[in-house]
Amino acid sequence: MTYGSALVVLADPTRREVFERLRTGPRPVNAIAAGMPVSRPAVSQHLKVLKEAGLVEERSEGVRRIYSVRREGLAELRAWIDSFWGDALDAFKLEAESSYQAKKRQR
Amino acid sequence: MTYGSALVVLADPTRREVFERLRTGPRPVNAIAAGMPVSRPAVSQHLKVLKEAGLVEERSEGVRRIYSVRREGLAELRAWIDSFWGDALDAFKLEAESSYQAKKRQR
DNA sequence: ACTTACGGTTAGTCATGACTTACGGAAGCG
DNA sequence: CGCTTCCGTAAGTCATGACTAACCGTAAGT
Numbered sequence: 001m002t003y004g005s006a007l008v009v010l011a012d013p014t015r016r017e018v019f020e021r022l023r024t025g026p027r028p029v030n031a032i033a034a035g036m037p038v039s040r041p042a043v044s045q046h047l048k049v050l051k052e053a054g055l056v057e058e059r060s061e062g063v064r065r066i067y068s069v070r071r072e073g074l075a076e077l078r079a080w081i082d083s084f085w086g087d088a089l090d091a092f093k094l095e096a097e098s099s100y101q102a103k104k105r106q107r
Numbered sequence: 108m109t110y111g112s113a114l115v116v117l118a119d120p121t122r123r124e125v126f127e128r129l130r131t132g133p134r135p136v137n138a139i140a141a142g143m144p145v146s147r148p149a150v151s152q153h154l155k156v157l158k159e160a161g162l163v164e165e166r167s168e169g170v171r172r173i174y175s176v177r178r179e180g181l182a183e184l185r186a187w188i189d190s191f192w193g194d195a196l197d198a199f200k201l202e203a204e205s206s207y208q209a210k211k212r213q214r
Numbered sequence: 215a216c217t218t219a220c221g222g223t224t225a226g227t228c229a230t231g232a233c234t235t236a237c238g239g240a241a242g243c244g
Numbered sequence: 245c246g247c248t249t250c251c252g253t254a255a256g257t258c259a260t261g262a263c264t265a266a267c268c269g270t271a272a273g274t
Binding site for chain 1: 189
């Protein structure tokens with residue numbers, strides 16, 4: 001259910017801003033954090049989450065880490081949304097996977 | 108920034124389940140809550156949030172409230188996602204709107 | 215080697231929001 | 245009319261997670 005994680009991860013406004021700042025191209029952490037209302041470590045944490053969700057890639061370049069968007073990370077979310085437009089095939093496929101696990105009780 | 112609210116609202120797994128149960132068609136609250144691991148009031152609260160976000164519609168039928176999906180509520184989110192696929196026009200349009208409001212500091 | 219820029223990690227704080235229980239109003243049924 | 249069903253609202257509890265400050269390692273420049 002990676003479209004679920006994509007939703008969760010992109011729900012936070014600050015994290016979304018971080019993600020959007022990569023739309024125009026790869027950037028080091030410094031450049032992303034510049035001008036943001038939160039501290040640089042906060043941005044680092046958000047990047048970590050984005051990376052774990054497969055929405056972002058990291059590559060090292062000397063002492064800096066260059067982050068960039070991973071479009072494939074958005075693909076499943078896109079398909080999920082599309083499935084609400086009555087595409088019967090996708091709807092069936094997704095519904096089959098999404099039988100609700102009653103796990104929340106076991107907390 | 109309604110794609111933002113859509114993301115926030117759909118991020119919660121329980122609320123997403125509620126939303127997905129409407130994919131196959133309009134349903135009263137009872138039917139939605141049946142078999143879910145949370146109480147009926149919880150479902151009501153989720154429906155309220157979904158409705159405020161424009162993702163769901165409500166119509167009264169006697170004593171029951173019938174909820175159904177509002178596809179238009181997903182349209183902007185869909186467009187936002189698409190804008191990451193290099194559609195220059197959409198990307199420009201969306202970026203123009205999304206200059207980060209430094210509101211978080213004022214909490 | 216010393217220093218400086220870069221950025222990830224940890225610990226601890228605090229606000230947000232998802233949930234339950236209890237309640238209340240509104241419509242159908244006997 | 246009671247009685248029941250349907251469902252929204254209120255109050256209060258508790259877990260989650262976003263953030264800062266402090267710290268550490270690493271690369272590059274002098």
